[in-house]
Amino acid sequence: TQLLEQSPQFLSIQEGENLTVYCNSSSVFSSLQWYRQEPGEGPVLLVTVVTGGEVKKLKRLTFQFGDARKDSSLHITAAQPGDTGLYLCAGPLDGNKLVFGAGTILRVKS
Amino acid sequence: DARVTQTPRHKVTEMGQEVTMRCQPILGHNTVFWYRQTMMQGLELLAYFRNRAPLDDSGMPKDRFSAEMPDATLATLKIQPSEPRDSAVYFCASALTGYEQYFGPGTRLTVT
Numbered sequence: 732t733q734l735l736e737q738s739p740q741f742l743s744i745q746e747g748e749n750l751t752v753y754c755n756s757s758s759v760f761s762s763l764q765w766y767r768q769e770p771g772e773g774p775v776l777l778v779t780v781v782t783g784g785e786v787k788k789l790k791r792l793t794f795q796f797g798d799a800r801k802d803s804s805l806h807i808t809a810a811q812p813g814d815t816g817l818y819l820c821a822g823p824l825d826g827n828k829l830v831f832g833a834g835t836i837l838r839v840k841s
Numbered sequence: 842d843a844r845v846t847q848t849p850r851h852k853v854t855e856m857g858q859e860v861t862m863r864c865q866p867i868l869g870h871n872t873v874f875w876y877r878q879t880m881m882q883g884l885e886l887l888a889y890f891r892n893r894a895p896l897d898d899s900g901m902p903k904d905r906f907s908a909e910m911p912d913a914t915l916a917t918l919k920i921q922p923s924e925p926r927d928s929a930v931y932f933c934a935s936a937l938t939g940y941e942q943y944f945g946p947g948t949r950l951t952v953t
Contacts (some may be wrong), residue, residue, distance in 0.1 A: 764940065773932050773944030823940045827872055833883040
């Protein structure tokens with residue numbers, strides 16, 4: 732059982748559509764991070780959310796941290812082919828370790 | 842611009858051979874992580890170091906894997922002997938403080 736459950740596993744949409752991906756846990760996290768990984772590359776940190784209820788925007792990406800700090804969502808407005816990739820959420824464990832969810836594979840078709 | 846580098850990017854080897862993967866963390870970062878990524882298991886932490894000292898290697902098969910940091914600019918992950926089930930992408934990441942990790946491009950290992 733994954734400590735962080737991500738859904739959906741796969742998402743294939745047309746350019747211009749909106750989408751939301753989710754990261755859920757039964758545990759409380761002090762913060763959650765979102766990474767994007769493109770084929771053949773390592774994950775790249777997009778954002779860290781640290782306060783329950785926090786909303787952060789990064790251009791067309793909106794990240795939200797749940798009030799109880801057990802879940803997070805990533806909403807993309809008007810998706811573009813450049814948004815294609817694997818989206819991973821991660822939460823801190825002790826000693827600077829991170830635990831990662833299994834990820835959501837997003838494909839945006841032009 | 843500062844980034845984590847890994848060599849080799851791709852490695853194909855036969856079962857039983859030794860494999861050594863290298864990582865150069867971002868200059869000044871004091872924490873280095875080794876991860877393995879597969880379709881089935883996702884991204885798994887194998888080991889990590891702080892100030893070159895190993896802090897946790899509980900995710901690593903001890904009988905065949907070893908990780909070291911000979912100096913602050915080099916981390917190595919060695920597999921001896923390699924097995925087909927070790928085929929995966931191996932990532933190195935470094936961090937300075939907190940939990941913000943910077944990943945290298947990975948080494949894609951295929952063991953036949």
